[in-house]
Amino acid sequence: MSEALSGLLFDRWPYLLTVVLLLIGLYGMLMKRNLVKKLIGMNIFQGAIILFFIVHAYKHGASVPVHSAVLGDAPEAYMNPIPHGLMLTAIVVSVATTGVALALLTVIYRRFGSIDEGELLRRLRDRE
Amino acid sequence: MIRRPDNMIVDVVVRLMVPAIQIFAFYVIFHGHYSPGGGFQGGALLAGSILLQRVALGTERSQLSFPVRYGLPFGIIGVFIFAGTGLFALIMGGQYLQYDAMPFGLTPVWLRNTGILLVELGVAFAVMGVLVSIYDSLACSSDEEGGRC
Amino acid sequence: MRTFGVVLIVITGLVLLYAGLGLPQFGDPHAPAAEHVSDHYIKHAYHDDHTPNIVTVMIADYRSFDTLGETIVVFAAGLACYLLLRGEPRRRKRADEEDQTA
Structure with missing residues (x-):
């Protein structure tokens, strides 16, 4: 037990931080009634996942993934480029999806005059 | 639509900053082979320079540098x-x-x-056009008059 | 309902912490994610393209199909925003009026 704890605390502490961030995002998505706050929670969740991938890219004693003549071709000398590239595109896509979500929220507000989850569910139930 | 605030300092600072941001954006795009950078980051910077004008100068005056109707076509050009x-x-x-x-x-x-x-280059155009277009969609939709949006 | 949500979040956290025990150590140069294809990219990127930035070579050459897909996703998101908020204003207004009279 203590071995596992020290493994988490000393060898894998960045994962702990991403887990905390992910749970904050999950809390926002599950517990908040306001849809905009849910969206903010989703963005925090995305940030946690992006950080998790970037943490995986890190290597001790390695340089940024830009080839230089000094370091040569040794794979240990450069950080893992794959998570960097994937998250680069993921950030832009997350901005675009946030835009779509805000547009949907605007349409919902125009239609129902509210973005509160309980209020919306009540209105939908009344309509039936 | 965002109305223009009457503040000369904001005007002048934005006018000074926008060309610098755009030059830096093109540096990021074209120097992406040799240093951190590339289409996504440069496109986001270009979009940022235009959105700065939209916010600071108002939708009306920022039409001169980048009309609202050019947003999505730029995205199409980039993808093409x-x-x-x-x-x-x-x-x-x-x-x-x-x-x-x-x-x-x-x-x-x-x-x-x-x-x-x-x-x-294609990615940079697409990202710039789409980010500006998303902002315009969200900002112009609150306008009752409609106007040129 | 609130307690159910809190319990769900706590369980998720515990599962994630348990899964974290199986992950490679932070900064391990021989982690599974840093082997195989990553090694290949680092070794060959400069010689294939004369481009020092390995990330650029990866997203625009080795995985350009992926990047094409991402660009189209971004464009589709912009198009969705446009159609939701600016598309066909006349029909949208009529729908709003019907909503208010109903």
Whole structure:
């Protein structure tokens, strides 16, 4: 037990931080009634996942993934480029999806005059 | 639509900053081969420079540098540059997006280098156009008059 | 309902912490994610493209199909925003009026 704890605390502490961030995002998505706050929670969740991938890219004693003549071709000398590239595109896509979500929220507000989850569910139930 | 605030300092600072941001954005795009950067980051910077004008100068005056109606067409142009590069390689006898099949009279290694540059340009245009278009959609929708949005 | 949500979040956290024990150590140069294809990219990127930035070579050459897809996704998101908020204003207004009279 203590071995596992020290493994988490000393060898894998960045994962702990991403887990905390992910749970904050999950809390926002599950517990908040306001849809905009849910969206903010989703963005925090995305940030946690992006950080998790970037943490995986890190290597001790390695340089940024830009080839230089000094370091040569040794794979240990450069950080893992794959998570960097994937998250680069993921950030832009997350901005675009946030835009779509805000547009949907605007349409919902125009239609129902509210973005509160309980209020919306009540209105939908009344309509039936 | 965002109304123009009456503040000369904001005006002047924005006018000074926007060209610097745009030059830096093109540096990021074209120097993406040699340093951190590339189409996504440069496109986001270009979009940021235009959105700065939209916020600070108001929608009315920022039309002069980038009209609202150009947003999505820029996105379309970007996607077409990207897909067109792939199609060009395909037509010239290679596979889709196989840059060294393009007939530019260079060695295959430099052809791939050029192909990366073309693709990054396409990505930059697409990201810039789409980010500006999303902002315009959200900002103009609150306008009752409609106007040019 | 609130307690159910809190319990769900706590369980998720515990599962994630348990899964974290199986992850490679932070900064391990021989982690599974840093082997195989990543090694190949680092070794060959400069010689294939004369481009020092390995990330650029990866997203625009080795995985350009993926990047094409991402660009189209971004464009589709912009198009969705446009159609939701600016597309066909006349029909949208009529729908709003019907909503208010109903």
